[in-house]
Amino acid sequence: MSLVGKKFPSIAVDAISEMGDNLKINIFEEAVNNNKKVLLFWYPKDFTFVCPTELHAFQAALPEFEKRNTIVIGASCDTNEVHFAWLNTPKNNGGIEGVTYPILADTNRNLSNILGILDIESTEYSEETDSVIVEGSNVTYRATYLIDETGKIFHESVNDMPLGRNVNEYLRMVDAYTHIQVKGEVCPANWEAGKEAMSADRISTAEYLSAN
Secondary structure (H helix, E strand, C coil): CCCCCCCCCCCCCEEEECCCCEEEEEHHHHHHHCCEEEEEEEECCCCCCCHHHHHHHHHHCHHHHCCCCCEEEEEEEHHHHHHHHHEEECHCCCCCCCCCCEEEEECCCCHHHCCCCCCCCEEEEEECCCCCEEEEECCECEEEECCCCCCCCEEEEECCCCCCCCCCHHHHHHHHHHHHHHHHCCCCCCCCCCCCEEECCCHHHHHHHHCC
């Protein structure tokens, strides 16, 4: 079920800073209290393969997000200790040394479960052990959320495990949403900052289509 247009869940989650400080981060409060947009991206596991390429890609784009008043936060279900070990592993050895944004450690899966982004094929109750048996990896897909200054989700996307994200698309989405906030216009297909947008009416649409 899509969460676009809804408030992001207000729940505090364990996290770690680049310096190894243990934190508690509430994404909703980060947006509202700081009057900033938030980009939250989830990845399946530390010390894997596509994941470090994405973390470094978001790090490389961090100045561009900061220019756009946007906080970047990573997240997985690994522990803070594993995150910190990965943060201290050099890039040329598959690590994420040099990443400076915080990373959530949703080890109890409270937030990822609310968001519905866990890889769970099925669950089955076992009377013998009085427990629920999970089929699937029970780690997150590559889910991404863009949250505005009021805590509302204005974009979400979920990639399967092998599919890395295009970071520039999220910069474009932030630009488009900011344009809508400032100008009150709507952004057509393939819109980029500096290009013509439209009013939300039939005449403006017709004029735009005629010109493009």
